[in-house]
Amino acid sequence: MPRLDQLLSSLGYGSRREVADFVKSGRVRRAGEVLKKADTKVEPEDITLDGETLEAxxxxxxMLHKPLGHVCTHSDGEGxxxxxxxxxRWMARKPAVTSIGRLDKDTSGLILITDLGPLVHQFTSPKAEVEKIYExxxxxxxxxxxxxxxxxxxVMLRGEDRPCLPAQLEITAPLTARLTLMxxxxxxxxxxxxxxxxxxxxxxxSRFGPYTLDDLAPSQWRMLELPV
Incomplete structure (x- = not known):
């Protein structure tokens, strides 16, 4: 079991010193009981901070509905x-969240966000053949x-030496189509x-693997359950 101060710090709630202050202030409880020591070993599911269960x-x-004009990078200077x-707080998690794959600045739509490295590999590995749908x-x-x-x-792309995998194209109007890639x-x-x-x-x-945007508005995000 993790120490309370290590746990809350890793989830982005603050430094260990700040977590110690939370404990002194009586803000942290385990199964309803106020905890008095920041180095207490705990089960994450039992902990509340200010009456709220811990996030993820x-x-x-x-999932995030990425709007046009935003970039999928941690670097400054690209917009x-x-x-x-x-x-x-998500950027203060250890590790900080990152996107699973990228969408360029001029592309909108569904992108997944996680702090779990294995999930990034699971969804981006060529062997995974994750279905993605584009309008x-x-x-x-x-x-x-x-x-x-x-x-x-x-279909060969410029600068590459192997063709693209078969892709499903559905023409929906004279100038629009739906393309499914693997x-x-x-x-x-x-x-x-x-x-x-x-x-x-x-x-x-509009789709990434099993996930679709549905009614999620641009710039909005929604928490997802971790895959089994």
Whole structure:
């Protein structure tokens, strides 16, 4: 079992010194009983701070509706980041949260957020073949022949030496389509259409693995249960 001060600090509630102050102030309870020592060994599920249970004590997984204009980076200088849309405490967790994969600045939609390294690998490993669905708007009328081309597994991207995996393309209107991929190469959707002579004007990811945005508004996030 972890020590109380180590636990709360790792979950982003404050430094060990700050946690010690929480304890002295009577803000921390175990099964309703006020704890008096910050080095007490505890079970995370039994602890409340200010009457609230601890947030995601065994690891955090959330979905974010990424708006246009935000970048998926921790670095400064590239514009507003997705992390500015999340609770500041998440960045104080140890480790801090990160995105599972990325969406570029000009792409909106679903992105997953976690502080669990194994989950990042689980969802991004090429062997995982996680299904991702994108809503695409292009610059000129789509050719129905693209459906077979994308499904053929023969589309080559500039600078790469192996073709893309077969992808499912559904043309939904003259200038819009829904593309389902099982891999996640750099700017893959834009590059796939560019390889066939189309420019992507708008791009939105509506699904990532088993997760869909549903009614989640841009810039909003929702906590998810950890996969079994």
């Amino acid at each position: 004590p065994h690891g955090l997984l959330a 507003p980041t997705i992390y500015e849309l999340l609770p500041p 695409v708007t292009v610059d000129r009328e789509l050719d129905p022949a693209l459906v077979a081309t994308f499904a053929s597994g023969s 891999e996640g190469r750099y700017h893959q959707v834009r590059r796939m259409f560019a390889s066939q002579g189309w420019h992507v004007e708008k791009l939105h990811r």
